Amino acid sequence: MGETHSLEDRFQAFVEAENKVEPKHWMPDGYRKTLVRQISQHAHSEVVGMLPEANWITRAPSLRAKLILLAKVQDEAGHGLYLYSAAETLGTSRDQMIDDLLSGKAKYSSIFNYPTLTWADMGAVGWLVDGAAIANQVMLCRTSYGPYSRAMVRICKEESFHQRQGYEIMMTLAKGSPEQKAMAQDALNRWWWPSVMMFGPSDDNSPNSTQSMKWRIKRKSNDELRQEYIDKTVAQAEFIGLSIPDPELKWNEETGHYDFGEIDWTEFFQVIAGNGPCNSERLAARQKAHNEGAWVRDAATAYAAKQSARQSNPSKQTHAA
Amino acid sequence: MSQGSQQWPLWEVFVRSKNGLAHKHSGSLHAPDAEMALKNARDVYTRRSEGVSIWVIPSEAITASSPDEKDPLFAPSDDKVYRHPTFYDIPDEVGHM
Ligand SMILES: [Fe+2]
Ligand SMILES: [Fe+2]
Numbered sequence: 538m539g540e541t542h543s544l545e546d547r548f549q550a551f552v553e554a555e556n557k558v559e560p561k562h563w564m565p566d567g568y569r570k571t572l573v574r575q576i577s578q579h580a581h582s583e584v585v586g587m588l589p590e591a592n593w594i595t596r597a598p599s600l601r602a603k604l605i606l607l608a609k610v611q612d613e614a615g616h617g618l619y620l621y622s623a624a625e626t627l628g629t630s631r632d633q634m635i636d637d638l639l640s641g642k643a644k645y646s647s648i649f650n651y652p653t654l655t656w657a658d659m660g661a662v663g664w665l666v667d668g669a670a671i672a673n674q675v676m677l678c679r680t681s682y683g684p685y686s687r688a689m690v691r692i693c694k695e696e697s698f699h700q701r702q703g704y705e706i707m708m709t710l711a712k713g714s715p716e717q718k719a720m721a722q723d724a725l726n727r728w729w730w731p732s733v734m735m736f737g738p739s740d741d742n743s744p745n746s747t748q749s750m751k752w753r754i755k756r757k758s759n760d761e762l763r764q765e766y767i768d769k770t771v772a773q774a775e776f777i778g779l780s781i782p783d784p785e786l787k788w789n790e791e792t793g794h795y796d797f798g799e800i801d802w803t804e805f806f807q808v809i810a811g812n813g814p815c816n817s818e819r820l821a822a823r824q825k826a827h828n829e830g831a832w833v834r835d836a837a838t839a840y841a842a843k844q845s846a847r848q849s850n851p852s853k854q855t856h857a858a
Numbered sequence: 859m860s861q862g863s864q865q866w867p868l869w870e871v872f873v874r875s876k877n878g879l880a881h882k883h884s885g886s887l888h889a890p891d892a893e894m895a896l897k898n899a900r901d902v903y904t905r906r907s908e909g910v911s912i913w914v915i916p917s918e919a920i921t922a923s924s925p926d927e928k929d930p931l932f933a934p935s936d937d938k939v940y941r942h943p944t945f946y947d948i949p950d951e952v953g954h955m
Pocket of ligand 1: 583612613616692696
């Protein structure tokens with residue numbers, strides 16, 4: 538070792554010693570850029586992720602189901618906020634991120650470009666999509682960037698209800714009439730592969746992963762996380778009498794894991810490229826919501842300006858506080 | 859995009875989880891004024907009775923120490939071992955002190 542260590546070397550030693558990086562610390566440009574991209578994409582996913590579920594709020598089969606779904610969707614909005622805040626600590630502005638989402642420049646998880654066709658999809662989304670998200674998020678609680686890690690801890694506390702409510706829906710349908718059970722199986726058939734793809738390309742096809750692991754941003758590889766997810770989920774499907782739509786799925790005594798069939802990566806990259814079933818619909822819904830909310834933001838800004846003008850003019854002060 | 863949200867300042871949110879404990883930093887949010895910041899903080903940071911009291915503070919009002927000053931700022935306390943109770947040898951016979 539030389540006498541002088543570069544800032545990069547010192548940073549590397551710092552994260553390897555399991556120290557958390559905080560906003561004001563020196564960090565390599567690549568580390569900052571990777572985090573801004575990853576955290577903002579994650580935030581966008583939480584926000585766009587509200588849309589497929591919002592689709593069923595008005596048609597929930599009971600008041601109980603409706604309240605639960607509302608609470609879950611509200612949580613996802615909160616998750617988006619925690620993550621945008623974490624990304625902002627890296628020097629990117631909220632408005633820039635929102636602009637990138639609305640202009641279609643930014644990416645979000647491709648899973649949300651699939652449609653939610655039946656009530657059973659609310660079950661499958663909670664169980665499988667939130668389940669896969671949780672696997673990733675539990676890992677990210679130990680990420681090296683402090684604000685990201687803290688956001689993840691908060692999110693993970695709220696997520697487990699999401700998966701449980703989804704599984705409960707599937708369980709209820711699976712125990713119901715033959716039609717209801719078929720509906721649950723159909724949802725599982727449609728959501729299984731997209732949820733398995735949520736972990737991203739396989740390790741040998743995921744060049745940025747290695748650097749992310751080295752910086753301790755990620756703590757497990759895509760394939761590792763995917764395997765853990767599959768191992769856990771198969772038993773949950775069996776328990777409610779549903780079958781995973783993968784004829785090659787087989788327990789491997791030697792490895793202690795399930796072997797599974799080939800993933801259709803062409804589909805994955807097609808959806809990422811914007812050619813999924815709902816890409817344009819999701820973006821249009823976001824833009825519409827943003828535009829239609831403009832008057833509320835403008836009103837709040839105008840009200841704040843009026844209040845502060847009043848306060849700086851004592852003769853008109855209202856003493857409301 | 860509306861011009862409005864571009865101007866909204868950032869607020870830091872502190873939540874007292876229960877009476878008797880200090881307020882602790884929970885996160886941050888954007889809002890046009892203190893009142894809205896407080897309302898938004900309630901919605902995003904205390905949806906599961908995480909708190910009994912909330913503070914919101916404009917982020918720009920916070921002055922933070924710099925990590926580069928870490929050594930000059932905090933090191934002086936490292937060599938003042940006599941500030942710690944274990945520095946003093948008190949015979950066991952004296953009992954707990
Ligand atoms: Fe979430
Ligand atoms: Fe969730």
